[in-house]
Amino acid sequence: MTYEKSLxxxxENVCRFCRAKHCENCPTATAKTAMEKQIPKKPISITISGISRYKSGACKCGTAIVMAYKCCPSCGQAIDWSEGE
Structure with a gap:
């Protein structure tokens, strides 16, 4: 099962009672947030340095990240460094 299917x-099953996109008072909100962070997101403001084509950028939380990171060291968001959309 993919992270997207898990979420x-x-x-559909755990949040079916409130149907809110994100319920701050829900005791399982932490689990939902953790699942969302497992779905890789593209960094913002990607910079590619010269010859080595080494990438750096920023996570959506604002933390500076480099291509060696598979996830943000601050918020834990999985990072998608792949080319294209």
Missing amino acids: KHYE
């Missing part, structure tokens, strides 16, 4: 299953 959809969670939203």
